[in-house]
Amino acid sequence: MKVVVAMSGGVDSSVVAGLMAREGHEVIGVTLQLYDHGAAVGRKGACCAGQDISDAKRVADRLGIAHYVIDSETRFKQSVMAAFADSYADGQTPVPCIACNQHLKFGDLLDMAKDLGADALATGHYVRRLDGPNGAEMHKAVDETRDQSWFLFATTQAQLEFCRFPLGGYASKAQVREIAAEMGLAVAEKADSQDICFVPTGSYDKIVEKFRPDALSEGEVVAEDGRVLGTHQGIARYTIGQAKRLPDKAAHMVVKAIEPGTRRIIVGPRGSQSRIVKLRDVNWLTAPGALRASVKLRARDSLHPASICPDGSGAVLELDEPAIAAPGQAAVFYEGSRILGGGFIAA
Amino acid sequence: MIYLDANATEPLRPQARAAALAAMETGGNPASVHQAGRAARKILEEARERVASFCAARPADVIFCAGATEANALALHALGHDRPILIGATEHDAIRAAAPHAEIIPVQPDGQVDLAALKSLLVAHPGALVCLMAANNETGVLHDIAAAATLCAEAGALLHVDAVQAIGRCNQDWLALGAASLALSGHKFGGPPGAGALVVRENLEIRALIKGGGQELGRRGGTPALPAIAGLAAALGAPYDAAQIAGWRDEIEQAALAAGAVAIGAGAPRLPNTICLALPGVRAETQLIGLDMAGICVSAGSACSSGKVTASHVLLAMGQGDLAGQAIRVSLPWNADVEMVRAFQAAYEPMARRALRKTVQSA
Numbered sequence: 001m002k003v004v005v006a007m008s009g010g011v012d013s014s015v016v017a018g019l020m021a022r023e024g025h026e027v028i029g030v031t032l033q034l035y036d037h038g039a040a041v042g043r044k045g046a047c048c049a050g051q052d053i054s055d056a057k058r059v060a061d062r063l064g065i066a067h068y069v070i071d072s073e074t075r076f077k078q079s080v081m082a083a084f085a086d087s088y089a090d091g092q093t094p095v096p097c098i099a100c101n102q103h104l105k106f107g108d109l110l111d112m113a114k115d116l117g118a119d120a121l122a123t124g125h126y127v128r129r130l131d132g133p134n135g136a137e138m139h140k141a142v143d144e145t146r147d148q149s150w151f152l153f154a155t156t157q158a159q160l161e162f163c164r165f166p167l168g169g170y171a172s173k174a175q176v177r178e179i180a181a182e183m184g185l186a187v188a189e190k191a192d193s194q195d196i197c198f199v200p201t202g203s204y205d206k207i208v209e210k211f212r213p214d215a216l217s218e219g220e221v222v223a224e225d226g227r228v229l230g231t232h233q234g235i236a237r238y239t240i241g242q243a244k245r246l247p248d249k250a251a252h253m254v255v256k257a258i259e260p261g262t263r264r265i266i267v268g269p270r271g272s273q274s275r276i277v278k279l280r281d282v283n284w285l286t287a288p289g290a291l292r293a294s295v296k297l298r299a300r301d302s303l304h305p306a307s308i309c310p311d312g313s314g315a316v317l318e319l320d321e322p323a324i325a326a327p328g329q330a331a332v333f334y335e336g337s338r339i340l341g342g343g344f345i346a347a
Numbered sequence: 348m349i350y351l352d353a354n355a356t357e358p359l360r361p362q363a364r365a366a367a368l369a370a371m372e373t374g375g376n377p378a379s380v381h382q383a384g385r386a387a388r389k390i391l392e393e394a395r396e397r398v399a400s401f402c403a404a405r406p407a408d409v410i411f412c413a414g415a416t417e418a419n420a421l422a423l424h425a426l427g428h429d430r431p432i433l434i435g436a437t438e439h440d441a442i443r444a445a446a447p448h449a450e451i452i453p454v455q456p457d458g459q460v461d462l463a464a465l466k467s468l469l470v471a472h473p474g475a476l477v478c479l480m481a482a483n484n485e486t487g488v489l490h491d492i493a494a495a496a497t498l499c500a501e502a503g504a505l506l507h508v509d510a511v512q513a514i515g516r517c518n519q520d521w522l523a524l525g526a527a528s529l530a531l532s533g534h535k536f537g538g539p540p541g542a543g544a545l546v547v548r549e550n551l552e553i554r555a556l557i558k559g560g561g562q563e564l565g566r567r568g569g570t571p572a573l574p575a576i577a578g579l580a581a582a583l584g585a586p587y588d589a590a591q592i593a594g595w596r597d598e599i600e601q602a603a604l605a606a607g608a609v610a611i612g613a614g615a616p617r618l619p620n621t622i623c624l625a626l627p628g629v630r631a632e633t634q635l636i637g638l639d640m641a642g643i644c645v646s647a648g649s650a651c652s653s654g655k656v657t658a659s660h661v662l663l664a665m666g667q668g669d670l671a672g673q674a675i676r677v678s679l680p681w682n683a684d685v686e687m688v689r690a691f692q693a694a695y696e697p698m699a700r701r702a703l704r705k706t707v708q709s710a
Contacts, residue, residue: 028636033655066639069634069655115702116640117635173601 002026003164004113005122006105007059007067009052011180011187012124012167014059019166019185020122021063029060032104034076055187062185070112072104077297079103080200085211088236091258092347095151095299096196102154110159115345120164127152128168128337129160134346136160138285138339141168148330151301153332153342156284171181173206208236219263221247224256240326243270273322279343280314286340293333293340297325309334313345349690352644353620354484354512355377355678359578360537366540366581367574372499376570378562387573401583402546403520409520410553414543415511416441417556418530421567422507423478425553426527430505431472432605433533435460435479435490436664441530442478442509443660452477454680457615457708458488458665460495467518468500470572470589476505481529482515485661485676486612487621489517496525511535513683515587516618522548531704532659536680570685586682595688599677611667611674620683623672627648631700632656634675637702641694661701 005017007029021027031053033189053069060067087094105123113121126141129148138160141147155163170176173192180188199207208215216234223229230247232238235258237245242255250267257266277297282288288310295317296304306318317331325345326333332342348360375387392406398405412418418668419441423432434442437458443449454469455459462515469475477499479490481565494507499506499513505527513519521529528547534540547553559568596619598608605626611623626634631647635656640647647656677691 008636028640066636068632071657112630112633112636115629116637117701301629 001119002028003120003122004028004030004044004109004116005011005065006109006124007031007056007125008193009055009059009187010124011177011185011190012126012173013055014124014185014187015176015180015183016122016124016166017059017065018063018179018185020164021065022183024080026115027063027065028116029056029063029065030071030075030109030112031056031067032072032109033069034072034100035081036105041277049346055190059185059187063183065185067341070109072108074102075108076100081207082211084204085208085236086206087328089170089215089259089260090328090347091235093219093239093326094328095330096198098154098330106155106163111161116160121162121279122164122166124167125152125165126167127164127165129163134287136163139168139337140334140339141170143172144168146173149334150296150330150332150342153285153330154281155285156283156286158162160285195288204332205234205236208234212236215260217263219265221250221265223250223253224266224268229267235260235263235265240266241324242268273324275319275322277317277319277325277331278311278314278346279317280346282310282313282341282343284341288341291340292334293335294333295319296330296334297323297345298329303334314346349514349638349643349687349694350647350680351677351691352684353680353689354435354487354676355646356539356540357418357515357562358586358589358680358682359539360663360681362585363533363538363578363582370577373573374488374514375573377573378560378570381397390573391425391571391578394576397580397583398531398544398546401518402531403522404546405549407564408547408549408551409543410547411571412543412545412563412571413541413568415439415509415532416533416543418436418532418543418545419478419507419509420445421553421556422528423476426505426507426554427476428554433465433468433475433477433504436663437483437486437488438478438480439484439509442480446478449478450475450556454664456666458486458612458661459682460490460613462491462494462498462667464497466498466502467592469498469504473504474503476507478509480511481519482510482517482618482663483612484512485619485621485659485674486623486665487512487678488614489513489616491517491617492521492526493524496521498546500525501587501607512618512621514622515585516589526675527551533575537582538579539575539587541572542579585663587663587681592683595679595683595685596600596620596622596677598688598690599679599695601654602698603695603699606655607703608699609670611662611665611670614683616694620679622677623674624677625662625670626699626702627670627673628671631673631675633702634673636673637698640696641698643691643694645675645677 003025007013081271084094084096123147126146128139140149176240215236221230229249253267256268288307295306307318309316327347333340375383377388377391395406395409398409423445432446434449453464507523508526510529510531532543553566557568608624637646658672
């Protein structure tokens with residue numbers, strides 16, 4: 001089989017490349033250059049590529065496989081970074097990793113793999129692709145602490161058929177690191193990547209400021225009855241359910257709504273949560289239809305039993321128990337370990 | 348493996364290999380006063396004489412250095428420090444990065460320098476240093492150096508010629524035409540990598556960029572890379588069948604055009620070995636990887652040290668827009684043969700067909 005492996009330069013995707021090569025496949029390593037590393041870390045004259053690309057190349061050399069770097073900067077800027085800032089400016093709480101998986105890894109890169117006549121695209125994601133009676137099924141990783149299925153719900157059935165996720169079956173990351181060491185890969189001990197790769201300092205304000213400065217301008221914090229309780233320094237700093245960064249008069253309250261037009265943050269007492277959640281852009285990994293499932297509303301969230309009813313390209317969730325649902329985040333439907341689909345929480 | 352990336356580096360010439368090996372075995376440092384030094388110096392000075400005679404210059408006006416990036420930087424440093432600098436829009440990064448504040452001389456859509464624009468820039472910037480490449484590395488398009496040199500002479504400007512891709516393939520007496528200096532690089536015409544030269548007009552003073560021990564008459568410090576220099580000199584003037592290579596280039600071009608490609612710069616005078624082929628709507632990387640998987644080595648745009656391929660500034664300057672990110676360069680080596688040509692055609696056609704089918708579907 002001819003397999004394109006998406007190589008980030010980290011230990012996970014390096015091991016995937018190694019496993020594929022070990023199984024005797026023709027492996028083509030590809031690293032997407034997503035942003036100018038030198039500019040991101042603010043060092044003039046630093047290489048645009050940074051350490052990760054050079055690590056990926058070293059791994060490919062070690063494994064004796066072909067490796068290419070694809071310039072995806074323009075696409076990443078539009079589809080991920082600008083969309084991230086726009087979402088905040090719209091009072092929502094985006095998940096850039098989902099956009100990146102959707103548009104770059106399983107969009108552009110998968111298309112390129114097909115253009116090259118490859119039979120599959122393999123990535124280092126912790127999720128399982130199992131063959132079911134009606135085609136490929138997506139299942140949670142065996143190691144649930146590493147499971148990335150929530151970030152992959154937007155993978156379409158056709159994309160899933162073409163993908164391979166060899167790490168989803170491993171019991172732990174430690175095991176993956178052991179394989180890396182056994183293969184003699186220099187990245188075996190490399191630290192895990194951060195949450196949002198293009199925000200190296202962990203503060204996303206600068207990105208929002210660059211694309212949408214309006215989302216960081218001052219506004220009012222208002223109670224549900226209309227009383228002004230104080231001011232805030234930009235709606236981009238808030239998400240539904242948040243208790244931090246609220247003025248003293250709103251102590252013990254949480255954000256209930258964000259109004260981009262008036263730049264107002266509406267706060268109220270904790271507890272009063274919603275039971276009906278509208279979803280947009282739903283992706284089905286089973287036959288679309290009304291169903292019961294367990295729904296995850298944030299990356300690190302427990303499961304909420306719910307009834308799901310398709311509604312055009314979206315869906316309506318009826319949660320058995322009320323929960324916090326922040327617009328822009330994903331609601332992913334699970335049945336046991338299997339992912340049945342998911343959508344974005346609508347504003 | 349079919350190697351069609353001669354503009355990145357030409358395969359080593361046997362004459363160059365023999366000369367480099369002999370120099371390596373001789374050893375010695377040309378700066379030493381003893382007999383080992385004399386033996387090394389003999390190799391160095393004979394190489395210098397050969398380069399000088401090839402370029403119609405005096406041996407004293409040949410300055411050996413590490414390659415053309417250094418030779419170009421030395422020219423800009425030595426000749427441009429007190430002059431306004433004008434560079435062609437399609438120059439190599441060796442020039443562009445060494446002259447970040449230079450005025451840009453536009454090129455015509457066919458890639459040749461816009462002489463009318465050069466003329467007005469020379470009026471606006473009296474006493475300038477003008478940098479133009481003899482042949483472009485991506486398209487093979489030749490600038491009219493004779494005409495540019497005449498304009499420079501009339502305006503009292505100096506002309507530096509980056510002759511890297513032209514030497515060995517399309518030689519001219521650039522100094523006689525009026526160039527003040529020219530840069531060359533051994534591995535671009537079959538020498539080993541690691542040696543190049545700046546050749547200058549008589550009586551032109553060159554201030555060192557690297558001073559060191561005062562080698563090269565104080566114009567370039569550092570022990571010379573003798574094996575590479577000996578190889579460079581031996582490769583100069585090696586036989587090159589330009590007519591045959593141009594014939595194969597045309598065959599490749601015809602086959603690519605039939606498969607849906609666009610040839611860029613084909614209307615201008617070109618190097619015999621270089622073709623720039625764009626497939627509308629197909630990323631250069633996809634073409635490059637597809638051909639590499641079929642065992643064909645070509646290149647695209649200018650690759651950063653990471654290997655990332657960016658849209659070509661050369662093609663953008665020629666007004667090619669989106670095609671600037673959809674073009675590959677095929678450059679035939681001096682030892683090309685008909686099998687290489689057939690192998691390329693056999694790999695290119697299905698790659699183009701597969702890639703173009705999708706763009707037609709999505710259109």
